Amino acid sequence: MKIIIIPGDGIGPETMAVTSQVLESVSNKLNLGIELEQETAGHISLQKYGSTVTPTLLEKVKAANGLMLGPMSTYDFKDESKGEINPSKFFRKELDLFANIRPARTYPKVPTCVKPFDLAVVRENTEGFYADRNVESGNSEMLITQDVVISLRRITRQCCERIAKAAFDLAMTRKKHVTIVHKANVLKIGDGMFIDICKQVGEHYPEVQIDDFIVDAMMAHVVRAPERFDTIVTTNMFGDILSDLTAELSGSLGLGGSLNAGEQYAMGQAAHGSAPDIAGKDIANPFSLILSAAMLLNWHGQKTRQPQFIKAAQAIDRCVDQLIDLGEVTRDIGGNLGTKAVGDSFVKHFAKY
Numbered sequence: 289m290k291i292i293i294i295p296g297d298g299i300g301p302e303t304m305a306v307t308s309q310v311l312e313s314v315s316n317k318l319n320l321g322i323e324l325e326q327e328t329a330g331h332i333s334l335q336k337y338g339s340t341v342t343p344t345l346l347e348k349v350k351a352a353n354g355l356m357l358g359p360m361s362t363y364d365f366k367d368e369s370k371g372e373i374n375p376s377k378f379f380r381k382e383l384d385l386f387a388n389i390r391p392a393r394t395y396p397k398v399p400t401c402v403k404p405f406d407l408a409v410v411r412e413n414t415e416g417f418y419a420d421r422n423v424e425s426g427n428s429e430m431l432i433t434q435d436v437v438i439s440l441r442r443i444t445r446q447c448c449e450r451i452a453k454a455a456f457d458l459a460m461t462r463k464k465h466v467t468i469v470h471k472a473n474v475l476k477i478g479d480g481m482f483i484d485i486c487k488q489v490g491e492h493y494p495e496v497q498i499d500d501f502i503v504d505a506m507m508a509h510v511v512r513a514p515e516r517f518d519t520i521v522t523t524n525m526f527g528d529i530l531s532d533l534t535a536e537l538s539g540s541l542g543l544g545g546s547l548n549a550g551e552q553y554a555m556g557q558a559a560h561g562s563a564p565d566i567a568g569k570d571i572a573n574p575f576s577l578i579l580s581a582a583m584l585l586n587w588h589g590q591k592t593r594q595p596q597f598i599k600a601a602q603a604i605d606r607c608v609d610q611l612i613d614l615g616e617v618t619r620d621i622g623g624n625l626g627t628k629a630v631g632d633s634f635v636k637h638f639a640k641y
Contacts, residue, residue: 289588298563329341329345330360356557374420384553448486466490
């Protein structure tokens with residue numbers, strides 16, 4: 289398995305270095321033959337090549353078996369004509385990574401304000417309110433006058449059908465419960481179609497329980513009783529916000545793994561941002577990126593029918609559990625280790641498996 293490694297900006301190089309260390313350790317221990325090839329995107333690429341991402345990089349990613357993308361300073365990239373392309377958007381759009389899977393669960397040794405829960409947000413990743421990816425050319429936000437902006441939202445049958453199928457397929461491996469999140473009381477046509485299509489897809493999964501909630505009410509329900517939910521399917525922006533909330537409820541956004549998947553390609557990507565305020569301080573939590581790498585291995589194992597990669601993903605999850613139980617973690621979840629030390633601790637414990 290060949291994986292392209294892009295460290296990213298801010299804390300990205302630190303957390304990706306640990307994640308690469310974990311992947312190499314797992315590969316050596318389980319004889320997976322994982323090959324890591326480091327490439328550049330973001331600010332360093334902009335300075336070196338005049339663009340945050342290049343066509344050559346895209347072809348390298350397509351030729352590999354997976355991509356690990358570190359956190360990017362996406363807010364800094366405002367003008368694509370100057371090469372300031374959002375790398376996350378770029379790969380999601382160019383590789384058609386339509387499903388963003390973001391699990392969130394509690395850990396016994398990580399303090400939270402909620403009861404134990406284990407859920408996953410399945411977020412449509414290629415359209416919705418995201419103005420930089422829902423039209424063929426340019427941007428779907430328009431400055432009508434100096435005082436008026438119109439932002440267009442795109443919802444299509446194809447995208448609704450495939451994200452619904454991804455959610456129901458995932459639910460079949462979990463607790464067989466899908467919750468559709470929407471704003472159909474206001475977005476009557478777009479979200480009305482989204483609900484209808486999700487329920488139509490659900491008819492092919494008679495074992496799965498289906499319910500739905502308006503997004504603002506859903507936020508309250510998730511804060512009050514996240515244990516009620518299993519697999520949540522929703523549109524792009526609602527899923528972005530909801531998945532950050534559920535990750536934080538688990539104890540830290542640093543525990544939020546994330547996989548962007550399509551039919552042919554997949555990209556592991558931490559749920560959090562580049563956190564430039566703590567970059568270089570060796571205090572960033574690497575677990576989000578490590579768990580995302582595990583999800584990438586699991587996706588590859590399922591796609592290629594190689595169970596050793598699925599078992600490797602499960603082993604990474606267990607080792608993360610063990611480190612959390614032992615308190616060998618960063619400060620945000622109650623430990624006192626630095627970013628690099630967490631990686632060293634992972635390798636030490638994984639060697640005993």
